[in-house]
Amino acid sequence: MELKQMPPSDETENIGSQSKQPGDAVTRVDQNWKRSLTESISSEAFSKWYQNRQFAKNIRNGTPYFNGPSSVKSPRRHSPSQLLQCQRKIVYNQLNAPEESANPEGIFWFGNRFEKDIIMPFLQDLIADSNTYVCNSLWVDFTINTERGELRIKGETDPVVVDAEAQPLLPLEIKTKRSIDGLTKPNRHHKAQIHAYMRGLTKKHDYEVTDAIVLYGSRTNLDVTSFHVEFDPIFWEEVVLEWAESHTSYRLSDDLPPADPEYAWECNVCSYRHRCGQSSEPYADISPYGLLPEYTGYPQEKVRKYLEAHDGAVLTPTLAQQYPELASQHPVAKWQCVSCDAQFLWDEPDWDGDQSAPPLCPKCANNGTPAPLRSPQPDEQYQPQEADQDE
Structure with missing residues (x-):
């Protein structure tokens, strides 16, 4: 049977332009397909x-x-990973306040792979000749009696070196940073976190777990440094538990804690910095409920999760303009005139979305006194209902 080479058509391209030997396959790629694929490889996709x-x-x-x-x-429940962090940020997070930035997925991904692909094999090889093993993680879930009543601490450790009976010997806390140059001791909230794990493992196994390792890895060059941490009862009682009691008090009294992070850089990477007042936006000390009226920096996924988390929550008119898909799925607050009592549907005024030039009230404009419309303030958007608390 004779095979004949067909000339390229108008819609195909001969990719193999080199000299062909008899029997070589000829590859043709549809130009429309290539164009479609090129356009599909995008950030949004x-x-x-x-x-x-x-x-x-x-x-x-x-x-x-x-x-x-x-x-x-529950106000009485605490996660080891949140201990000693900014009280206000943790309250915002616990009450599902709308986050203003997307999750740092790259950092999460690197931290997960660094632990599983680098540190776990390293530890396993390091203890290969001893009667010890490395488990991925262990859960701690324990209660402590304090002046504020019983507090509960629940969380999952990083790798733990255990004996042949799976009894914990040495818990580790693995953290990654852009750079570990100049790092001479573990951060206090990382020290608090590993203390919670040591205390929890002690209660769970009925013997003292007094030693741990906090290990830092560099996301830049994979360099590592580690710190041996001994359980310090004074640090545990006077720093960690005092913080937990204080936080529970804020939650029980429904008070917004002060914005007082231990490290100044926390504000720069915080997902609530605009709501808190740590930015150039005209907001400060906003409660956990409601969307910032004119702020349009919310990622769509974060807005969606906020609306799903709170019965009665509504989309602001400005965000409805930005995310019409969400506006078709969730209720939207009305525009409010700053001069008269008129209200309008989010898509009723003629507006191009320019935040520097808000839409004008049609009613006032007809009367010859143009006045801008505004989105409702957070406390005007809805009254939060009592949430089911996970004990």
């Missing part, structure tokens, strides 16, 4: 793909609740 991938992964892992908003935790 990747973001959507990654979100769908994480959504499916959570379902496969039996943790579909990660796909929705977090449940509101």
Whole structure:
């Protein structure tokens, strides 16, 4: 049977332009297909793909609740990873205040792979000749009696060196940083976190776990440094538990804690810096409820999770203009005139979305006295209902 080479058509391109030997395959690629694929490889497409991938992964892992908003935790419950961080930031987070920035997925991904692909094999090789093993993690869940009543601390450790009976010998806390140059001691909240794990493992196994390691890895050059941490009862009682009692007091009294982070850089990377008052935006000390009226920096996914987390929450007119897909799925607050009592649907005024020139009130304009419209303030958007608290 004789095979004949067909000349390229108008819609195809001969990729193999080199000299062909008899029997070589000729590759043709449809130009429209290439163009379509090129246009599809975009930031928006990747973001959507990654979100769908994480959504499916959570379902496969039996943790579909990660796909929705977090449940509101009891004021008496504390996570080891949140100890000694900014009290206000933690309250915002616990009450599902709308986050102003996307998750640092790259940092999360690197930290996860660094622990699983680098540190776990390193530890396993390091103890290969001893009667010890490395487990991925252990849960701690214990209560402590304090002046504010019983507090509960629950969380999951990083790798733990254990004996042949899976009894914990040495817990580790793995952290990554852009650079570890000049690092001479662990951060205090990392020290607090590993103290909570030591105390929890001690209570769980009925013997003293008094030593731990906090290990830092550089995201720049994979260099590492580690610090041996001994359990310090004074630090535990007078620093960690005092912080936990204070935080519980703020939650129980429904007070917004002061913005008082231990490290100044925390404000620069905080997901609530505009709401808190640590930016050039005209807001400060806003409660955890409601969207900032004219702020348009919210990522769409964060707005969606906020709306799903709070019964009665509404979208602001400015965000409805920005995310019409969400406006078709959730209620939207009305524009309010700053001069008269008129209100208008979010898409009723003729407005191009320019924040420096808000829409004008049609009623006032007809009367010859143009006045701008505004979005409702956070405390005007809705009254938060009592949330179910996860004990």
